Amino acid sequence: MEIEKTPPNAATSDTNSTCEYMDAEGEPETDADLSASDLYQEAVHGAEAEQQGHSIISVLRDELVPQTRNNLSPDSETAATTGQSKDLAASVESLALSTSTSAKTEDSGSTNALDEDLYDYQHDSVWRGQKKHIFILSEAGKPIYSLHGNEDKLATLFGVIQALVSFVQLGQDAITSIHAGSIKFAFMQRNSLILVAASRTNMSVQQLQLQLSDVYYQILSTLTYSHMSKIFEKRKNFDLRRLLSGSERLIFNLLANDSSHAKVTNNIFTFLTNSIRVFPLPTAVRSNIVSAIQSNCSKIKNLVFAVLIANNRLITLVRLKKYSIHPADLRLIFNLIECSESFKHSENWTPICLPKFDMNGYLHAHVSYLADDCPACLLLMSVDRDAFHTLSEAKERITEKLRRNLCLQAINDELKQPHNEKLYQQVQCMPELRHFLYKPKATAQLLCPMLKHPYKSLAEFERLEAIYCDLLHRIHNSSRPLKLIYEVKEREVVLAWVTATYELYAVFESIVDKATVIDYVAKLIKWIEKEYDVFFIRNHPTF
16 A cells, blocks of 8 residues: 555556557646646645635625635645554554455444444445545544445544544645555545545546545535634534534535446536536527526626526526636535425525635525426525515516526427437437537536447446546646547547647547547537537626
8 A cells, every 4th residue: 555645647558458649738728717737726736725814705795896816825735655654554554444345344234234323334345345435524533424324433434534644744744645455545634624535436536636625615615614614713623513414415416426326427527527517508598598687687786696507507607797606616506406305396595605706605595496397496696695585576577588588498398308409419420429528628618418328337337437537637637738648448449639729538439440530520529619609608698
């Protein structure tokens, strides 16, 4: 087992494949949303811009005067080098054995067969056989969350994690990763919290750290950074679970959209590419929706964002001038809507912190579905905690206008289709193209078709997930980013291509030759450019 300073720098090549790749040339691109060098920057570099005593929302609430946030320079985290300390080695070995199925187990029964008070997860082959574990604890070692199992029954394991992190901190250092056999451990320390991922999946350490960042933001979305800081300043050993009660389902749902939880879904790809997906609509329909929101909301004081979503995809976002929502914050909004069945049956008034927008304060969101016959959800977010009735009336007017303009029908027509007809027809014209991911750098939005044969089965989807994890890791490798990968594997041909304006990842039938791949890519890019405004939102309009 090994403790590394940085995540692995290069993926292992497939011994049964041929591969061509091209190094990135010149300076790294500096796109505002994403570049080859900064996709995982947030996860790799440690402490993000955590604002001390400053809140955008406070400014907006007082005067609605736009103000630019000060971003603190991230402190680069370094991992502990492999030491000679027996205590450190023992801690690492204990952590590895606790999550490994290779060790002998005394009891392979399930929790249902044993008394919960006496149950020991660490000797349960089912618990130890999980492909991914997530552990969250305070710096004092207080358990907060475990993806699998009751954290109270894992106190010993949490103690090992806390001891390991503390030991390395004594040397003015910090762990980012440990590799023990087939298990990768990714560590992240944020604001008195320790977050750890233990994984046998195909995700790289950087990708696991990006997932830990999403989990951390989910916690901030409930508590805010300033509130949590004050709590731990007063009581280092405070049990944060009391304040997070009810939020466990939100954290779980963030982590469950991959093959390790037996799910076959495109949702994992938005996380891997740090993006969102857009609900496909004709340009005229989307313009009518924007117009309906603007005409009914432009005069409402203290309204910051209006977000309309359907089926985990963005229909439109209308915003206060000079402010926008980061893709990570939008994913939190999508996650909240997906996990809250109660929103479907009534109007709701809920506080929500968007950490990338302002981690120190809440926006107050009026959340409701447009109509009983249209399952699109509208969020009107304000800094005014008393604006419920004003926003409720605005929502009714918006719905009426959308119905008159047949926008509700257009949304329903798209939802009824198992796949977008235009995208489906284009993919059908290229039978050797199995799947692709296309992301314009300027928008942080993702286009990918529905999964088809052979990737509809869990085993094959897991293989597709592994392909994309590998390509993304190699393209966005901080030490050696690539611009082009063309690889002939045993069962498919894969391509990754990064240009100044977009990223493309594609998987083809194994029998396809390079000339056909080039032809298909050219046709696909040309078609996407033609239909761009159906599948992407170029600019988010303002009130």
